[in-house]
Amino acid sequence: YIRAQIYAIQSRHEEAEKLYLEALAGFEKLLGEDSSITHSSYRRLGDLYYEQERYEEAARYVSRSLEGLEKQLGREHPEVAYCLLMMATIQAAQDRYQEAEPLFDEALAIIESTVGPENVDVADVLLYKSEALYKIGRGAEAEPLLDRAIALHERAATAPGFRSEAYYYRARIAWDADRKSEALADLREAMDLAEQQRGTSSGAERERAG
16 A cells, blocks of 8 residues: 555556555455545545546545545544545546535635644645636636745745745746736746755655665
8 A cells, every 4th residue: 555655656657556446445345435544545546546637537536535534524624624625626627616616615614624724734725726716817816825825835844846836826827917026036936946846855765765
């Protein structure tokens, strides 16, 4: 199962899928479909299919995870919120923003009420929602969400890759609004953070190899 996660990170999708499916079959047999471990496996498989743009399969597995977790934990739980966020992202990727928006909003409300509005998990929802808004031409609505996401990520000193994506989208919004100097400053920050992330990833790979 850990190897499947490593393959997924390395974009070795076929190998990861095979291992995830084998693990899922074992969990369903030994623990049953109502086990939290089984629900987690559904979600991870959904993540993998999302990365491959296999959206129907992704939605099917995330939906199964959502249904099971909600039954076990109740609707107002961070794990349920994460599934809602995934469902929203899948819908947005298919240009179904009317379906995605209420899911984004519910996920955000649950996370803010359970872990607090200053928790860095809030930033993930803000980032994904802002990306979706930008892609449908609602950059003015997306920008304050990105401002807040960046502030949360900077405060928590999260991995450079997360922060890079937020700066990149804010740069695009500023550029579209003809605020070129702001856009270039954010783009430089995004590139610097992306470079830091590559250095971190390369160092981790060398350490594993050693």
